[in-house]
Amino acid sequence: MYDRLKRAFLGVAVAGLALSLTACGGSDDEDHLPATVVEVAQTNGFNALLAAATKAGLGSALSDPKANLTVFAPTDAAFNALATRLGFADATAMVNALPASALSNILSYHVLATRRSAADLGTAGSSLTTLYQFDGRAATLALSTSGGVNLTDAVLTAAKVSQADVNAGNGVVHVIDKVLVPPGVLNLVQMAQANPAFSTLVGAVKQAGLESTLAGAGPLTVFAPTNEAFAAISSTVAGLSTAQLSKVLTYHVVAGRVLSSDITLGAPVNTVAGQSFVVQGSPLRIVDTTSTAAPIAATDVRASNGVIHVLGKVLIPTL
Template sequence: MIDWFKRMAAVSALAFLAACGGSDDDPPPGTLAQEATEAGFSALVAAADKAGLVPALSDASATLTVFAPTDAAFTSLATTLGFASAEAMVTALDGPTLAKILQYHVLPARKSAADLVAGGGSEATLYTFDGAAATLALNTTAGVKLTDEVLTEASVTTADVPASNGVIHVIDKVLVPPGVLNVVQMAQLNPAFSTLVGAVVDADLAGTLSDATAEYTVFAPTNAAFEAIASTVESLTPEQIADVLVYHVLDSQVLAADIPFGTPVATVLGQTITINAGTPPTITDSTDSPAGIVATDVRASNGVIHVIDKVLIPTL
């Protein structure tokens, strides 16, 4: 009798394996949360856990797309912002802040790489800012690249990792959403502003511009703009450099749609600038050469940044 049961068990096992296509078949994928955990995205999983997003990523009825930054990407973000490590950053940030950052990495539908290529120039995320879904700009001319609020690109390095409730695309940078980090942090995260950030730190203005209770408009010159006046900067005293910097700051938030073209606007320095309508708009300072506004409305938690291609010079 025992032998008969063994033979029946063996036959049943063979029949089951045949029905499933054999023992070498890959197991079905787990949920987004499970796949991220098994793939070793430790910083992402820790942030999602603290943000309270694991249940949403484990929901069997969901259909989502997750852009998953690597641990190296989280470490890069953390060290740029002054944290010792990705773990230290996740520990320091509160759950709601982490939730905003991570929701900016999630699309509310399953989008394969082919879907992203075919879908157009932008995708709406699960993160809501100013009453609307925050979007990511897409460049699909060579692979898939995503531009975030700080105007830097993340590349999809591994696409179409399947999950039972969506798909994961691995990216090489943490995407920075609007309205979460202050104006200094936003500038820190764009290498094109490294000269500006260094000057702000040296002038002891970083603390002021990081004030969570204030609202600022910062006209941010690029590194190339500073390079163009390198000899002039070398001739200035530290006090004059500080004056130059605060000449780029308004003490209220002025979005592109609200710019009072043609009207002199007082800066924090006390001297005025005039913003002129055009394509692109320009800014008149104390010199004969206007600055072009090359990008607008980089939204921070305490104001807005507009990118300019010339350093504004006050009367010194």
């Protein structure tokens, strides 16, 4: 059943996908439920989702009366927020610019192959298996039901379910307040842009003229300091020349895709800056030229052209 739904979902153009809350949300009258998710009335206009799904060529599983799907549906505001972070004018510009394959992968990351009501999600454990396949297996979303239903995606940002249990005859829709970002679809720069915690890093990358390099074919590994890490040395960063800033940033970059499982603790890690650092364990941290180690807060954030590991300190090379 899962394979059949997945093939259907990924294979056929959507005739029209829009999600209405007023027509069916919370109704106890089963006779008035739309027959399928696709037939949920268009009165509440999830226009960006509709446009993305249409371009991606998705939908027969959403129209299949034998299906029993769960769809996490981002609002138009959620699509516009992601578009702005990625540098597009709005959601329409983003949908027009992204390839159909990327949109297909992003949207399939919002769909579960079985119906999960809000009550079901409360007992589902800590993760949900989506229809998006990455690295030969189904990608998952981290799930928390403390203080409502919250989903954490591959870029380490959380989406909250703002309205649950919008029912259709072949599934259920939960409205969410952000677009879920899957692994392996956006490039390194876009993945950093999609997480507001890296806005200072993104700004520094652009200032140093490294954006095209980090958005290129790669693969590259980026040890990415958070905004808080940059704030801790803001006066130092402000005094750097462009060449020095470039050296600091490239000291955070390693050629090749280096997952956490590939790192040898205690061995030098050669960087693009031509200098090395050492990763130590328990807990994971990086030793650079300073006396303070950099804690590794998260690992293996997968981009289309590499991988990101999150740092709580900016690494300082010899300048």
